[in-house]
Amino acid sequence: MAPPPVAPVIPIRPQAPPRPVTPEVTYRPRRWLITVPLALLGCASLILHARLVAAEHVPLAAGIVWGLALAAVTVQVVLAWLSRPYTADPPPGLRVTVVVPCYNEDAAYLRRVLDSLRAQTRPPDRVVVCDDGSKVSYADVAGAYGEVTWLRQANAGKKHAQAACVAASPEADIYVMIDSDSALEPRALEQGLRPFADRRVMAVAGVEWAGNYSQNILTRAIGARSLAFQLFAMSSQSAAAGNVLIAPGAFSLYRGWIIREAIPAYLGETFAGVPITLGDDTMLTFFALMRGRVVQQVTAVSFPAYPERLSHHLRQWVRWMRASTIRQIWRLRYLPVMSYGWWFSTWQLGAFTAGVAASALTIAAWPASAPLLAGSFAGLVMWPLILATRLACLSRSDQSGWSLLGGVLLMPLAGIWYLLVLRQIRFYGIATCTRQGWVTRQKVEVVLHDTGSGKAPG
Numbered sequence: 001m002a003p004p005p006v007a008p009v010i011p012i013r014p015q016a017p018p019r020p021v022t023p024e025v026t027y028r029p030r031r032w033l034i035t036v037p038l039a040l041l042g043c044a045s046l047i048l049h050a051r052l053v054a055a056e057h058v059p060l061a062a063g064i065v066w067g068l069a070l071a072a073v074t075v076q077v078v079l080a081w082l083s084r085p086y087t088a089d090p091p092p093g094l095r096v097t098v099v100v101p102c103y104n105e106d107a108a109y110l111r112r113v114l115d116s117l118r119a120q121t122r123p124p125d126r127v128v129v130c131d132d133g134s135k136v137s138y139a140d141v142a143g144a145y146g147e148v149t150w151l152r153q154a155n156a157g158k159k160h161a162q163a164a165c166v167a168a169s170p171e172a173d174i175y176v177m178i179d180s181d182s183a184l185e186p187r188a189l190e191q192g193l194r195p196f197a198d199r200r201v202m203a204v205a206g207v208e209w210a211g212n213y214s215q216n217i218l219t220r221a222i223g224a225r226s227l228a229f230q231l232f233a234m235s236s237q238s239a240a241a242g243n244v245l246i247a248p249g250a251f252s253l254y255r256g257w258i259i260r261e262a263i264p265a266y267l268g269e270t271f272a273g274v275p276i277t278l279g280d281d282t283m284l285t286f287f288a289l290m291r292g293r294v295v296q297q298v299t300a301v302s303f304p305a306y307p308e309r310l311s312h313h314l315r316q317w318v319r320w321m322r323a324s325t326i327r328q329i330w331r332l333r334y335l336p337v338m339s340y341g342w343w344f345s346t347w348q349l350g351a352f353t354a355g356v357a358a359s360a361l362t363i364a365a366w367p368a369s370a371p372l373l374a375g376s377f378a379g380l381v382m383w384p385l386i387l388a389t390r391l392a393c394l395s396r397s398d399q400s401g402w403s404l405l406g407g408v409l410l411m412p413l414a415g416i417w418y419l420l421v422l423r424q425i426r427f428y429g430i431a432t433c434t435r436q437g438w439v440t441r442q443k444v445e446v447v448l449h450d451t452g453s454g455k456a457p458g
Contacts, residue, residue, distance in 0.1 A: 020186045021115045023398035025209070025301045027085065030393055034081040037386040041077060044382040045070050048375040072347055079236035080390060085299045088197035096189065097172035097256075098124045101161035102180040103132040104441045107141055108448035109181040109305060114145050116183035122190035124176065128165040132156060136444060157277040157438075163263050172256040177284065181446065182250040182304040183211060192253045192300035202258050203288035205234060205244045205296045206251035209396065211303030214403055215449065218313060219306045221414040224388070224407030226306075231390035233344075234296050240340035242293025245331065249281035251302035254288060262287040271326050274434040279323025286330055289341060298394070305446040312446070315439040317422055321429025322436070359419075380419065384411030 049066055098117060102110060110129075117127055127148045131138055133155030142150045151164050166175060174193065178184065188206060195201045207230050210223030230248075237244045247254075266283060269276040276283075288294050307313040328345060335342040358376065362369040388408040395401070 020119045021112055022119075022183045022185050022211075022303050023396040024187075025185050025299070025394060025396045027299050028393055028395075029084065031081055033389055033392055034077070037077050037081075037389045038074070040382050040386045040389075041070075041073060044379050044386070047378045047382075076232070076236040077386070079239040080232045081235075083235035083239040083296065083298070085191070085297055086194040086197065086295070088194055090193040090196045094173045094193060094196070095126075095171055095256075096122075096124045096174045096176060096193070097126045097128060097165075097169040098176040098178060098189075099162055099165040099169075100127065100129040100178060100180055101132055101158045101165065102129055102134060102138070103155070103158065103161070104134045104136055104444055105180040106305075106444050106447045107136060107138060109183075109446070110138065110141055111144070112183045112448060113178065113180060114141070114148060116186075116188075119186055120184065120189045121187050122193065124189060126169050126172070128168050129180075130161040130164045132158065132161040158280050159267055159277060162280065163267055166259055166263060170260065175254050175256055175259045177247075177249065177252050177254065177281070178302065179250050179304055181211075182208070182302045184251065185301040185303070188251065188300045188302060192251070192297050195295050195297055196253075196255070198293070198295075200293045201242065201295055202255050202292035203244075203247050203285060203294040204253040204300065205238070205247035205285075205294060206253070206300040206302055207231070207296070207298055207394075208248045208250040208302050208304050209394075210306040212305050212308065212446070212449070213399065213407065215308050217410065218310065219308055220407040221410035221417070222313065223306055224391070224404070225384070225411050225414045227394075228384070228387035228391055228408075228411065230296070231298065231393065232387045235298065235390070237340065237344060238294075238296035240344075242295045243289070243339055243341035243344070244294040244296050245285060245289075245341055245344065246282050247285040247288070247294055248302075250304040251300065252281065252284070253300075254284060258288055258291055259284070271329075272434055274436060276323075276326060277436045278319055278438075279327055282323060282327040283330075286327065286334075289335065301394075301396075305448075308446055312440060314421075314425065317425050318429055318432075319439055321426045322433045325430045325433040355423075377416075380415040381412045384408070384415055387411070 045066070100113065114127065114129075117124060127145075128151065129142075129148055130151040130153060132153060138150075142148070149168055151168060153161065153164055162177065166172075169175075174196065176189065176192070192204050192206055195204045207227070209227055210219055212219050213223040214220065234244050234246070262284070266287070269283065285294055307316055328349065331341060331345040332349075335345070358372065362373050362376070385408075388411055391404060391408060395404075
């Protein structure tokens with residue numbers, strides 16, 4: 001396919017900044033709260049290993065495994081709380097292009113995204129939207145945003161839509177990758193560019209916070225769990241010499257030359273002879289990691305739409321698990337063995353295997369395994385609380401602390417949901433990882449419920 005013609009650059013610099021359409025997020029380090037997760041971690045570990053503690057003689061192998069596992073998790077907790085946002089000014093004169101691939105998106109959500117870009121404290125120099133053969137017409141939206149470069153192509157997948165946007169803006173120093181439902185907090189671009197003051201930084205992971213967080217119990221539970229994961233795992237990876245493994249597709253920033261260099265391999269990726277179309281965010285992150293550091297900027301926040309229906313949530317999980325299976329293999333094969341990213345990937349694989357083995361042992365040895373089951377459920381309750389402590393560092397203007405707490409209290413339920421349902425779907429995703437067709441977005445999946453308040457739902 002021939003690249004689209006390069007349109008002239010029309011900087012998005014409104015004379016008067018429009019009223020923000022997204023809530024404002026406040027970050028407070030509150031590092032003294034690290035005492036809470038460390039105390040909870042110690043208690044959870046003792047409860048889970050109560051039989052070992054009570055034994056007169058602890059087997060050496062069991063003691064070593066327990067100690068190593070506790071040390072690994074403790075290191076992650078400490079690193080997450082040591083992580084801090086970048087505050088240096090980015091290099092002057094950076095040309096910033098926002099890339100917006102769009103496929104069967106609710107038009108109101110797309111308008112909201114473009115309105116949020118107009119309201120940025122540091123506006124982008126160009127916004128390029130590529131409609132990837134949607135069944136929805138965006139003619140009215142395109143007509144209302146004359147400063148945006150609009151492209152349309154036959155349906156070829158998100159990767160090809162992103163590549164078309166990149167080809168339309170070859171002058172960019174920074175490409176900002178967002179989803180077509182992912183509106184940005186007013187200071188998101190300003191904050192997201194700051195880490196590029198460090199020449200070693202190749203990409204920046206923003207934070208995604210469900211824009212429709214308060215829509216129903218599903219969005220609350222999954223939204224709180226996702227945010228806690230980002231502020232724990234991704235923050236710890238960032239603090240460990242810039243080894244973030246997933247820069248969210250909802251909002252991430254890359255050096256321009258990294259993306260342009262990677263496009264041929266990005267579009268031509270295969271696994272077991274099958275072209276790979278899923279896992280776009282993790283693959284771009286992987287390319288950046290191979291060239292330098294990927295860090296998290298916790299003060300750069302986006303508000304994507306999370307699934308509101310169970311069927312959408314389950315289909316999304318299938319897609320993610322298929323992509324993550326292949327990405328895990330790539331990381332173990334290509335990342336430097338001495339990097340934190342490689343060791344974290346190994347740890348993840350080991351923890352997953354151990355969890356599956358523990359479940360199998362519980363079933364096979366029942367009822368003698370009842371104490372193991374009780375300890376496991378205690379861990380399912382306490383582990384989310386360990387993660388959730390980091391949520392105290394962020395607040396948003398349209399959400400009360402009680403609303404966030406409601407999501408936190410649902411996190412143990414989300415943990416049980418993962419154990420009983422999502423983990424089984426993960427097995428299915430592993431077994432069918434070469435099936436690369438999209439199982440979502442065959443139609444508009446989520447619609448914007450509140451288009452007139454000027455605030456994000458939730």
